[in-house]
Amino acid sequence: MLLQIRYPLLQSIRRLSSNKNQAIHRIIYSSSTNIWFNLATEEWLSKTIKPNEHILFLWQNDKCVIIGRNQNPWKECFLERMESDGVLLARRRSGGGAVYQDLGNTCFTFLISQANHKLDKNLNSKILLDALRSEFNIEARAEGRNDLVYGPQKRKFSGSAYQNTQQFALHHGTLITNVDTMAMKKYLNPNKEKLISKGVDSVQARVINLCEVNSSINHKDLCSAIEKSYRQTYSNDSIPPAKALSREVLDSIPELHAAYKLYSDPQWRFGQTFSFTHEYERRFPWGTISIGIVSERDGIIHTCEIYSDSLYVNMINRLKENFIGQIYTGESIRQVCQRTRDQVETEQEKSMIDDVQAWVLTQI
Template identity: 45%
Template sequence: GISCEMMLSCNRLFNGAHLRKSMPLLPTGYFAARFCESRPPNDSNDIHERPHPVRILVSQTHDPFFNLATEEWLFRSGDITRPTLFLWRNEPTVVIGRCQNPWKECNIAKLRENGVHLARRFSGGGTVYQDLGNTNFTFLTSLANHDKERNSQIIINALASLGLNAETSGRNDLMVGSYKVSGAAYKLSPPRALHHGTLLINVDMTALAGLLHPNKLKLQSKGIASVASRVKNLRELSPLATHDSVCAAIIDAFCSHYGAARIEPEVLEPSQLSSIELLEKVYREMRDDAWRFGMSPDFSHHLEGRFEAPSPWGSIDVHVQSTKGRVESVQIFSDSLHPDLIDLLSEGLRGVPYDPAGVDLALQRTAAAAAAGPA
């Protein structure tokens, strides 16, 4: 049998598509771009004689698809002769790695119910929950100049200025004491390199635990499972830790490392950004279900339960094989008194997108076919 909670979760899974919210093509908001230029040689005003400047951008919009698209746009077309820092944060979002399976990493139904976005980034690594209590940092350089230890040290130095003693742990984490406060991922594509990570400042830990805990179903996958870690908000470790103070500390540490002095921020208007063809193209791709779900690895999903009288279904045991985000095959075993309906449902699910909207549409079509009766 299956618990009432699991039955409700399965029901929400199939019907959550109705809760999808429409999103504008391009968000409102703007970027504040801060530029730090290296100190010029003595008695020289010729900018061409200065060492390479560094660039810092701070996003003021919280649309996760736009921020991730901007990061990718910077990676593909930014000036890699200048070390670049991009600081940003997202409204509630679960972000999965390029090769991960969303059905394994998070509870899709709960995301829909709570209005939480699902986004897939272009880099690898594990799944993270983000909200406005989470600050994201991105370092962009040439591949020849890429050094993840140096970048991690910049973040460590920034946290030290706030009274936090952080150190590296494992392949990509930062720890304060026994608690993980930051994770990172990397993308290397000659001649470019990207290193980005998260900092937990005041994240909703209840949401983090609930949304990243998948339904207790038998799920086997060829994807990469995220490793659960003990995490803690920086705000609990230092009252000085806020989004603004952490960003300021990172900017100071970044400029200090490269011997650069600050100048006034340059503000970019939304009208300028919307005219950037590559940015808009990547933004569309980030929002597309074909990217978010279709990039999922092949996997099998096993759901089982029992419907009590007066439901005619009885026990039901469903085995779904998904390939590239679509139902390749489905087997349904049941002691239902309506075997013809089981056959209709099996046939109706084949080939549909394996997401709440696709499954919901298949169920509606099956119900309509059953109501119409034999042809």
């Protein structure tokens, strides 16, 4: 009789032990196309993930440039052009390089709790590749550390980045379906040595839109294909229906709202940079002017030296004083020049400041 009691108890303990390591899956879609909000949603999901939980998060962004955790925005992209065209700058917490995104991209995030599981980057890539193969007849492959490529020329259509903490592991990236490749050239300032190492002379030459391979591909159908591939890969687990997160619901979550404030904050977007110096010189009809900007890690202009053979000494000094303490962005430069313009008296000085403003904005 004692053995009969113990045996069911042992089976129950084994079942509990087995369930402890069984993954719980969630598939989530974002209804927002704002990069700051989507990064905040991704962060909120990562901070609230439960033990044993696996999350597939699918999202899309309107026009933006996203830089890596430790990148310098003044080196990676043309900020003035972005500002003029309403292209948002975002900084993610993960590493990697700068990317341009618009509604011709599909973004993915594989997120797991590290309590009992480890992130399998190769398996995640297989899920994406299987989706392309089965639903769109696109034969592609993984290449290098974090790329997915197509064809003998290894043209890239997907790049990834990673983040690891004690609580979670995250693998996110983008699939290029029909991105504006001319915008890449307009807003990104790629490292020339990196392009040479890839055997190409521009970002456009290296990438390929998946619509060039299959014209029927689009964000909605691609997300459905990825979801289907994800479910097939984890067929041993019961995965509930996908859930769409609306902006209205997410706006009411205090932790997510705090994350959104961080990602949209200029101090985060521009300030997480190494100290740098920017020097440039120009000859105008009224004289030569040289400007030296020094920023120390936070994107703020800590030192500004202006040298000129212009006869208007006070104008030059006021301009230099107004630069110090300002964040090094196009809008800030406009404000500095407008403030200086209001402080000078002659029309000649105002015209000179207009010249300086137009010139400096092309250098950022």
